[in-house]
Amino acid sequence: MPWPAALEWRFPGFALAPTRGFWWFLLWVGLVGLAALNTGNNALYMLLAISLGAFVASGVLSRHSLGHLRAEATWPAEVWAGAATRVTVAVTNNSPWLPAWAVVCRLEGLPGGTVLPMIPPRQAAQGVVVTRFSRRGLYPRPALVVEVRAPLGFFVKALRFSSEGDLLVYPQLVAAGVPRFVGTPQGTRELGAGKTQRGGEVELLREFRPGDDVRDVHWKQTARQGRVIVMERKDRERHLRFLVLDPHVRDPDNPTTRQRFDDLVAEVASVARKLIQQGHAVGLVVHPTVVPPAWGIEHLRQILTLLALVEPRRGVVGVPFSLQGEHAVYRLGESS
Amino acid sequence: MSTSLLWQRWLALAALAVTLPLGFSGAVNWLFLLPLAGVGLALLFSRTVYPPLPAWVENLLAPLILLAALAAGGLRFGILRPVANLLVLLTAVRLWGGAPRPRRYTVLALLAVLNAAGVASSTHPALVLYLVVGLAALTFATAQLLPLELGQRLGGAAPRGQPPWRLWLATTALALAVGAPLFVLFPRLRSPFAAAGMGARPISGFREAVSLHQLGEIKTSRRPMLRVRFPDQAEVNPQWLRFVGATLSHYRAGRWLEGRRQVQRGDLPILRGDQVGVRAEFSLEQTSDRLFLPPGARRLVPPEVEVWLDGAEAVRIPRGLVPPIAYQVVFDPSGVYTRPPGDEDLAVPISRPALERLAQRVTEGHQGAWAKAKALETYLQANYRYSTRTLAPLRADPVEWFLWTSREGHCEFFASAMVLLLRAQGIPARLQTGFAGGQDLGNGEFLLRDANAHAWVLAFVNNRWHIFDPTPPEGQPAAELGRSAWDWRAIWARLGEIWDRWIITFSLADQLDVLLAVWAKVRRHWLWIAVAGLVALAGVAVAVLSRRWRPRPQARLTLSPLGRSLWQLARLAGWEEGALHHATPTKVLETLLLRLERSRATCQWLFLVHQQVTYGLVQPPGARQLRRALREVRGELVAYRRQGSTPPPGEG
Numbered sequence: 011m012p013w014p015a016a017l018e019w020r021f022p023g024f025a026l027a028p029t030r031g032f033w034w035f036l037l038w039v040g041l042v043g044l045a046a047l048n049t050g051n052n053a054l055y056m057l058l059a060i061s062l063g064a065f066v067a068s069g070v071l072s073r074h075s076l077g078h079l080r081a082e083a084t085w086p087a088e089v090w091a092g093a094a095t096r097v098t099v100a101v102t103n104n105s106p107w108l109p110a111w112a113v114v115c116r117l118e119g120l121p122g123g124t125v126l127p128m129i130p131p132r133q134a135a136q137g138v139v140v141t142r143f144s145r146r147g148l149y150p151r152p153a154l155v156v157e158v159r160a161p162l163g164f165f166v167k168a169l170r171f172s173s174e175g176d177l178l179v180y181p182q183l184v185a186a187g188v189p190r191f192v193g194t195p196q197g198t199r200e201l202g203a204g205k206t207q208r209g210g211e212v213e214l215l216r217e218f219r220p221g222d223d224v225r226d227v228h229w230k231q232t233a234r235q236g237r238v239i240v241m242e243r244k245d246r247e248r249h250l251r252f253l254v255l256d257p258h259v260r261d262p263d264n265p266t267t268r269q270r271f272d273d274l275v276a277e278v279a280s281v282a283r284k285l286i287q288q289g290h291a292v293g294l295v296v297h298p299t300v301v302p303p304a305w306g307i308e309h310l311r312q313i314l315t316l317l318a319l320v321e322p323r324r325g326v327v328g329v330p331f332s333l334q335g336e337h338a339v340y341r342l343g344e345s346s
Numbered sequence: 347m348s349t350s351l352l353w354q355r356w357l358a359l360a361a362l363a364v365t366l367p368l369g370f371s372g373a374v375n376w377l378f379l380l381p382l383a384g385v386g387l388a389l390l391f392s393r394t395v396y397p398p399l400p401a402w403v404e405n406l407l408a409p410l411i412l413l414a415a416l417a418a419g420g421l422r423f424g425i426l427r428p429v430a431n432l433l434v435l436l437t438a439v440r441l442w443g444g445a446p447r448p449r450r451y452t453v454l455a456l457l458a459v460l461n462a463a464g465v466a467s468s469t470h471p472a473l474v475l476y477l478v479v480g481l482a483a484l485t486f487a488t489a490q491l492l493p494l495e496l497g498q499r500l501g502g503a504a505p506r507g508q509p510p511w512r513l514w515l516a517t518t519a520l521a522l523a524v525g526a527p528l529f530v531l532f533p534r535l536r537s538p539f540a541a542a543g544m545g546a547r548p549i550s551g552f553r554e555a556v557s558l559h560q561l562g563e564i565k566t567s568r569r570p571m572l573r574v575r576f577p578d579q580a581e582v583n584p585q586w587l588r589f590v591g592a593t594l595s596h597y598r599a600g601r602w603l604e605g606r607r608q609v610q611r612g613d614l615p616i617l618r619g620d621q622v623g624v625r626a627e628f629s630l631e632q633t634s635d636r637l638f639l640p641p642g643a644r645r646l647v648p649p650e651v652e653v654w655l656d657g658a659e660a661v662r663i664p665r666g667l668v669p670p671i672a673y674q675v676v677f678d679p680s681g682v683y684t685r686p687p688g689d690e691d692l693a694v695p696i697s698r699p700a701l702e703r704l705a706q707r708v709t710e711g712h713q714g715a716w717a718k719a720k721a722l723e724t725y726l727q728a729n730y731r732y733s734t735r736t737l738a739p740l741r742a743d744p745v746e747w748f749l750w751t752s753r754e755g756h757c758e759f760f761a762s763a764m765v766l767l768l769r770a771q772g773i774p775a776r777l778q779t780g781f782a783g784g785q786d787l788g789n790g791e792f793l794l795r796d797a798n799a800h801a802w803v804l805a806f807v808n809n810r811w812h813i814f815d816p817t818p819p820e821g822q823p824a825a826e827l828g829r830s831a832w833d834w835r836a837i838w839a840r841l842g843e844i845w846d847r848w849i850i851t852f853s854l855a856d857q858l859d860v861l862l863a864v865w866a867k868v869r870r871h872w873l874w875i876a877v878a879g880l881v882a883l884a885g886v887a888v889a890v891l892s893r894r895w896r897p898r899p900q901a902r903l904t905l906s907p908l909g910r911s912l913w914q915l916a917r918l919a920g921w922e923e924g925a926l927h928h929a930t931p932t933k934v935l936e937t938l939l940l941r942l943e944r945s946r947a948t949c950q951w952l953f954l955v956h957q958q959v960t961y962g963l964v965q966p967p968g969a970r971q972l973r974r975a976l977r978e979v980r981g982e983l984v985a986y987r988r989q990g991s992t993p994p995p996g997e998g
Binding site for chain 2: 034038041042045046047049050051052053054055056057058059060061062063064066067068070071084086087107108109111112114122123124125127128130159160161162163218220222224227233236237238
C-alpha cells in the first residue's frame with residue numbers, strides 16, 4: 011500500500027472497536043476531570059493530562075503499527091468440513107522503527123486465530139491459524155483480519171486483507187463402513203497404457219512418468235539411482251462400482267433435513283475416499299451427473315468436488331439410467 | 347511464569363507504588379498503609395498464586411477494619427480521612443488473591459482511586475517522577491499481559507516475552523509530550539459546586555477560627571501562600587517576617603474566635619496612615635478572604651477591591667479574587683497596632699484557680715509584668731514539647747489537657763496556654779494567628795507556605811502591646827536567610843519554588859498570561875515563525891518524498907532451509923525477487939515444471955515435502971536426500987537457461 015494511504019484517517023479495510031478497558035478509562039477520565047475541575051487541584055490536572063496523553067499516544071502508535079502491516083494467508087491444498095484447517099499467515103511489518111506487538115491474525119467469519127508476539131521493524135513473522143469450516147461447499151476465500159491492540163489496549167484496530175478466489179470445502183470425513191453393493195459386478199482392466207493403479211502386486215520397477223502416483227515411488231531405488239523410480243503393479247481385474255447419491259428430499263428448506271443430507275454426503279465422501287485408497291474403481295452418480303469409475307487422487311478430488319457442491323432438492327427419486335456394475339444407493343429416508 | 351502469577355506481581359507492585367504518595371503526603375496514616383504494603387511485598391516475592399481469602403475471613407475482617415477507622419478518629423477530623431483509611435484496608439484485603447479474573451478488576455479500581463487520592467494530596471516535585479515512572483510501568487505491564495491474555499482467549503500457546511523497549515518508551519514519551527500542553531491548556535475554572543470543607547483540614551495552614559479540639563494530627567503542607575518583598579531594604583530582619591491574619595480574644599470551650607460585630611467599612615484608618623516605616627510588597631498566592639499584615643502596619647495600599655475590618659481586626663477582602671492578589675504595606679517594625687485591651691482580654695473561662703497557681707509558681711520571684719510574661723514564655727518553651735500530633739479529647743478542655751496531661755502540642759496550644767496564664771496574672775493578652783518565617787528567595791523576597799502558619803501571643807505590658815512566642819524553637823517557622831545562589835539547597839529550593847509557582851499553583855490567571863504572552867510573541871515575530879514553519883514543512887515534504895522514491899528494501903521473510911532452496915530454484919527459473927513475494931508455491935511449481943523434463947517428479951516431490959513440513963504434518967527428510975534432489979533440479983534449470991529464452995514467469 012503506498013504511503014499516502016497511511017495518512018488517511020480511514021483506509022480501506024480498517025475497523026475500530028472499543029474494548030472494555032476503553033469504557034473504564036472513560037469513567038476514570040470523567041471522575042478525575044470532575045475532581046480536578048471541582049477542586050482546582052493542579053496535581054489532579056496533571057494526572058488527567060498524563061492520562062489523556064497516554065490515550066493519544068496509544069492511539070497514534072497502534073495506528074502507526076497497523077498502517078505498516080501487510081499480511082497474506084496460505085491455504086492448504088485440501089480443506090475438509092469439520093476438520094482442523096491450518097492456514098499459514100505471514101505478516102510483514104514495514105515500519106522502519108516500531109515493532110508490532112501482540113498482533114492477532116484471524117480469518118473473517120471463521121473461528122480461531124493466532125497471536126504473533128512481536129514482528130520487528132522491516133521484518134516478517136509467520137503463524138498458523140487453525141480454523142474449521144462447519145459445512146462443505148464453495149466459499150469466497152475468507153479475508154485475513156489483522157488486529158492490533160498494543161500498547162494500552164483501548165481499542166481493537168483491525169485491518170482486513172481480502173483474498174481473491176473461492177475456497178472449496180470438501181465434505182466432512184466420518185467413520186463410514188463400506189456398503190453392500192448390489193448389481194452385477196463389472197470388471198475392467200488397466201485404463202490406458204502407462205497408468206498403473208495401486209493395489210496389485212509389484213511387477214517391476216521403472217522410471218517415473220508424469221501421472222504416476224507418488225505413493226508408488228520406490229524411495230530406496232530412487233536414492234540409489236539418483237532418479238525417481240516407481241513400482242509398477244500387476245494388473246488385476248477391478249470391479250466397477252458406483253456410489254449413487256439421491257439428492258431428492260421432501261423438504262429441502264428444513265434445517266434438520268439439510269443437516270441430515272450433509273451427514274449423508276459426508277458418508278458418501280468418506281466411503282468414496284476409503285474405496286479409492288484401497289485401490290477400487292469408484293464412480294459417483296448424483297442425478298443427473300455421472301462420474302465414471304476411476305482411480306487415483308485426481309479422480310477422488312473430482313468426486314469430492316461434486317459432493318461438496320451438491321445441494322438437496324425437492325422431488326422424487328428415480329433411477330437415472332441402467333447402471334452397469336455394482337452400486338450402492340444413498341438416500342434420505344424421507345424422500346419418496 | 348503463569349499469567350495469573352504475572353498479574354499478581356503487577357498488582358502487588360501497583361499497591362506498593364500507591365502507598366508512596368499516600369504516605370508521604372499524609373493523606374493516610376502510615377499505620378493504615380502497613381497492611382497494604384505488607385500484602386504487596388508478600389505477593390510480589392511469592393512464587394505461587396494465592397487464592398482469595400475465604401468469605402468468612404473477609405466478613406470477619408470487615409468489622410475490624412471499621413473499628414480501626416473509628417479508632418483513628420472516625421469522623422472527628424472530617425469524612426475524607428476515615429474513607430481513605432477504609433479504602434486502604436479494603437484494598438489490602440481484596441489484593442490478597444486478587445489475580446483471578448473477576449477479582450482483579452475490583453483491585454484495579456481500588457488502586458486507581460487510591461492513586462488519585464495520593465496524587466491529589468501531593469505537592470512535592472517528586473510527583474512528576476512518580477507519574478512518569480508509573481506511566482512507563484503501566485505501559486510495560488499492559489504490553490506484557492496483553493499477548494498472554496489474547497493467547498489464552500484464542501486457545502493457542504500464550505506468547506511470552508519482554509515488550510520491545512521502543513514501544514513503551516515511545517508511549518511514555520508521546521504521552522508526556524501530549525500531556526504537558528494539555529496541562530497548561532486545561533481551564534482552571536473552579537466549579538461553583540466546589541466541595542466545601544467537610545471537616546477540619548488536618549494540614550498546616552492559616553485558620554480563621556482556632557479550634558483546639560479538631561486539630562488532631564497536622565501534616566505539613568508546602569503549598570505557597572504568601573510572597574513578601576522588601577524593595578527598599580538591603581538587609582531584612584527576621585523579626586519582620588511575622589504577618590497577622592486574625593487577632594482573637596474570646597476563648598470558649600476549646601475555640602478562639604471573634605464575631606463580626608465590629609465590622610468597620612468605608613474609610614479605614616489604615617488606608618490613610620503615614621508612610622514612615624519599612625515598605626513591603628505582598629502577593630497572596632492562594633485565594634483568601636483577608637490580607638496578612640505586619641503587626642506594626644501603618645498604611646495599607648490594598649488591591650482594587652472593597653476592604654473592611656472584621657471583629658478579629660483582620661483586613662478582609664471579598665472571597666473569590668483570583669490570585670495572585672497584590673498589596674503594599676508600610677509598617678513599623680517595632681510596633682504592634684491593635685485595639686486597646688478590654689475585659690475580654692482578661693477573661694479566663696476555665697480552671698482559673700489552677701491556672702493562677704501555675705502562673706504564680708512560674709512567675710514567683712519575677713517582678714513586673716514584662717518579667718512575668720518572659721518567665722511564662724520561657725517556662726512553656728522549656729517544659730513542654732512541640733508536636734504536630736495532638737488529639738485533645740472532647741470531654742476535656744484542650745488547654746488544660748495540654749498543660750497538665752499531654753504536655754505536648756503545637757503552636758496554638760502554646761499560645762493559648764500563655765494567653766490564659768497571662769490573664770490569670772492579670773495581664774491582658776490576646777492570641778494572634780498568621781504567618782511567620784519564610785524562605786529567602788533572594789533580592790529581599792520571601793516565600794511563606796502553609797507550613798509557615800503560626801500562632802503567637804500579644805501581651806499588654808508597660809502600656810503597650812508586645813509580641814511573645816512561647817512555642818519552642820523547633821516549632822517556630824524559621825526564616826531561611828542569606829543562602830548563596832549556588833548552594834545546592836538554594837538550587838533545589840529554587841526548583842521547588844518554580845514547581846510550586848508554575849505547577850502546584852498554576853491558575854486561570856497564569857493560563858491567560860501564558861496564552862497572551864505566546865500570542866504577543868507570535869504577533870511580534872510572525873514573519874520569522876512563518877518562515878520557520880515553511881522551512882519545516884519543506885523539510886518534511888522532502889524527507890517523505892525521498893522515502894517514497896527510494897527503492898524500499900523488501901521485508902525479509904522467515905524461510906526454512908528448504909524454503910530458501912526452493913526460493914533459489916525459482917530465481918534460477920527467472921522469478922524476480924519482488925514477484926516471488928506475492929507468488930504462491932503452486933504458481934512457482936507450475937512455472938518450474940514447464941522448464942523441467944527429467945526432474946519433474948523430483949521437483950514435485952520437493953514442493954510436496956515443503957508443503958507438508960510447513961503445515962507440520964511430517965518431519966523434514968534427510969539433508970542428504972534433499973541436497974541430491976535439489977542438485978538434480980538445479981542442474982536441469984541451469985541447462986535450460988543456457989539453451990534459450992522463454993518469457994520470465996508471469997509474463998506471457
